[in-house]
Amino acid sequence: MLAAYLLSVLYLALTSALASPAALPDSRSTPAIPPAGFARRNGATIYVDNTPYYFAGAQQYWLTSRATTDDVWRKTFDRYKELGVRVARVFVYGIDATAGPSPAVYHNWNGAKLSVNYGENGLGRIDKMLAMAKQYNMKLILVLADNWGAQSGSANTYVRNVIGAAGNYHSDFFTNAAVIKVYEQYIAAVVARYKASPEVFAWELMNEQQGDITSIDGRRARPGFTAAMMTKWIADRSKYIKSLDPWHLVSIGDSGYYNWPGNTRHTYDGKVQMDFDANLRIPTVDIGTFHLYEWFQPTKEWGLECIKAHVDNMKKIGKPVFCEEFGAAGGNNQTAIYPTWVKTMLDGGLAGIMPWQVSGVGIYKSASQKTFDDLDIYPEKTVVWSTLKNMAAVLNARK
Template sequence: MKLLAAALTFIAAACIPTVTAGSSQVDSSRGSGDRGNVPKGFLTRKGTKFRLDNKDFAFVGSNSYWLPLLTTHEDVDRTLRDARAAGIKVMRTWGFNAINATELPTALATNLTYYQVWNGTRFTTNYGEQGLKRLDYVVKAAAKYDVKLILAFTNNWVGYGGAELYINWIKPGSPNHDIFYTDPAIIAEYQRYVKIIVSRYKDSPAIAAWELMNEARCLGDLPAGPNCPGKRLLTQWYKQQSDYVRSLDPYHLITTGGEGHFFWNNPPVIWFNGTGSTDYNYNGQAGEDFEEDLKLPNIDFGTYHIYVTYWYPQLIYPGSNFSAYEWGLGWIQQHADAAKKIGKPVILEEFGVASYESKLAWYPGWVQRALDTYHGIMPWQYGQLGLTESGGNRVIKYADAIIDGASPNDSNTFYKNQTDIWTIFTRAAAIQDARSR
């Protein structure tokens, strides 16, 4: 999810000839299907199911981008221990945290976790106690509490140092976001960071999967250029980067981290104020093509997100015939059908609504539809109570803060004391666990 501000953008953009990214020369067949000789404890897949040590692995997981931002081992332990006790088997978090050099004094003063410092066309890596050693402990603690981690390499959005930090330093003044996917110098620096992370943890069974980017789109906080919308540029980039990761690590699963946008020949039409336009989630303008992306040999499973109230605010009003709940059900079914046809697993990797009443009304049906179609289920986002660092009150960055011992709340967060919401996921976790025996 975009953490900083704006609701996700509903737009259309022009189409002009594509720019083709390069490709790595690797044996991509190593990423397809069930790989032999996978080390014990490594998550794998067989057809549409995840597998762990020769057993099906069905799961409810969650998201905790803030987990490596915690400053004490005790709070990391508390979070993973409590999550596992609730039935959460997989936690997705950021494998990135980057800052500009001008932010370094503040980062040091506030004890902010950071892995990269940018002050030129090449970043400097922080291997120290306030840097990758914190991620080291998260990986170690995940193994201790039997939680698998999905690690994302960067962010489409600016939050915590995403793609546009690369753009701003390597191609300053660029008017477009999608140069991230085509510029050789940017790709080289992205891959340099990927190699640092993969090399550090490739032997760990605590890693469930590597994720190429959180919510890759043609646009970010910068607009899309002419060479991305409707051109499958992201499919080319996903192939290039998944092949590269596979060349570094023959065993761990790899996924996109995408929102699951489709690129259909006949996308649905949305009518607003008497004007019809094709739906951004289906017309290729976002840049993804869920079905073609999932067919890539080194993409092991599909991901998609649901933020229907953010995506369609203009359609949600009293008396409208648009149903956010029904739209979500359809979105889940469409991804399940596509993944089944292609023959790979799929995860409902993020979903959230701000209203507590909407959570109660919509989540049971959405979760049940995902259970019925044998998904992995990962709501955004897990909330932890009882954090003790800084006396239980600490501003992390932006508006993200620990308040009275509670982890950051972006209005989508669910906590154990919200019993009705919590029970939706613990019930589903029990069902998934029974399928894994």
């Protein structure tokens, strides 16, 4: 009888455990091994097919909005290849008209309603980018929205179109339920189209999001908007993407601003409602990003301090971090600053390094124009070009 009783107790315990939600696998969690060729994260290291994957990156802001011939696309990828680029950053939204009218239309707005353009001048351009990335053995970060300006994929355009005249605050993009719903519709369309592609390196929530800005139409953060509210938006949107696609990495795309009480310096004072420490700890965020420009603070020395702060976060929190944009205006400044910044990033073990930006051949206002602004990099800037090629050789060989 005792044995029968013990067996019945053991049976009830086992069946209870199996029925308990806590004992069941979480269907929302990311499986350990994604399909072949996909990037994945294990701790602070990114892997592709069980091999550590460090990368030199690049971006050409105007490529997905202004390039009109395959020759332009190929020349840009040829430059990427010459630099040793493994990951290119791509903006999946319409760019403003600073460089002239854009032939690309990713969003069609009809009042508050957004429809996605799947044609050749819309997501067809991203199809082309991914096909070219495959040919060149590269991967792409797909950026889903922009913090700045009034182009079709910017925060202010969502706010203005969805809320209308009442949308007087930039930060409503991050808190208004109707705006968030429309943005998630766009996310769902893009993710559904490309979630099976190993050429997608990561989904990126937004370019340089922050609450308080002075934009071209003057919207700022709504009074009471906080860094914690921004962290919630990042957590909710990254969780939403993971629910659609558990395989690909998710990055934030921010400038890496901190929220350190009592610190009055730009990047650390929290005035734009960003908190790099808190945001990197979000479970559904895989990668931390930061952007680095010499005019933010006294040039080279400030940049070295900022790099080291983000390296410390990477090591402390245990997630990959990469410098997603960095720039100095003018060839002389780049020559003086880039070698030291790059060496510090390499020594710190960042997952990737990505300068702003590779000059586009045949993309700008005239065919003879070599550069859009002084930040552009191209082979004739010999010291800078050589520095970045050497950087790529080190990163791409790193195990």
